[in-house]
Amino acid sequence: MKVLVVEDDPAVAEPLVEGLRRHGLDVDHVAYAAQAVTAAREADVVLLDLGLPDDDGLNVLRSVRATCEVPIIIVTARGDETDRVVGLELGADDYVVKPFSVRELSARIRAVSRRRRVEASLDAGRVHIDKSRRQADFDGVSLDLTAKEFDLLAVLAEEPGRVVPRQELLSRVWDPVWHGSGKTLDVHVSSLRRKLPDPAAIETVRGVGYRLADEVGSGR
Ligand code: CA
Secondary structure, three states: OEEEEEOOOHHHHHHHHHHHHHOOOEEEEEOOHHHHHHHHOOOOEEEEEOEOOOOEHHHHHHHHHHHOOOOEEEEEOOOOHHHHHHHHHOOOOEEEEOOOOHHHHHHHHHHHHHHHHHHHEEEEOOEEEEOOOOEEEEOOEEOOOOHHHHHHHHHHHHOOOOOEEHHHHHHHHHOOOOOOOOHHHHHHHHHHHHHOOOHHHEEEEOOOEEEEOHHHHOOO
């Protein structure tokens, strides 16, 4: 597992990097916000110091979150609770306050990474969704989906049998504030259906929304 340490203070970074390596982790280190976003794409977990010299760590968090799902643990010296709350709201998975023990940190790294792996995949009977690879399988056969088709199927597979209202699909797959006609939703559902070995897997509930058929979701 590769851990990215984003920390500008060598007095913190050096023992931290060394300590995590002793705990069997593969560690990369950057000291600037500017390097962090790119480096995060290669990492399995990011440890992010909030007080960086070139930018606020919270901005780094925002940028990383906008591009990938890597688990992020905020490392902060700030006693300010607001930072931690904002950090978690922006999508950080956990936080530690300096000073901390490497052993504790290493346990948390493994915990967030485990949690993410579970969340990143979803089994809904005949449908399997792997969010980290953005790959969907049906009866074990991988589907060649566009980004929107994948997102649609992933939302429907969360709870097979539940009718997902049109508005919820539009806001979760397209835009939180959707003002369009919603025709785009129907077009994408049709193209998604055409790619499924069993087009009846997605049921229309007229005027309400769509659902993944119960028989499909339960694997019967
Ligand atoms: Ca710092």
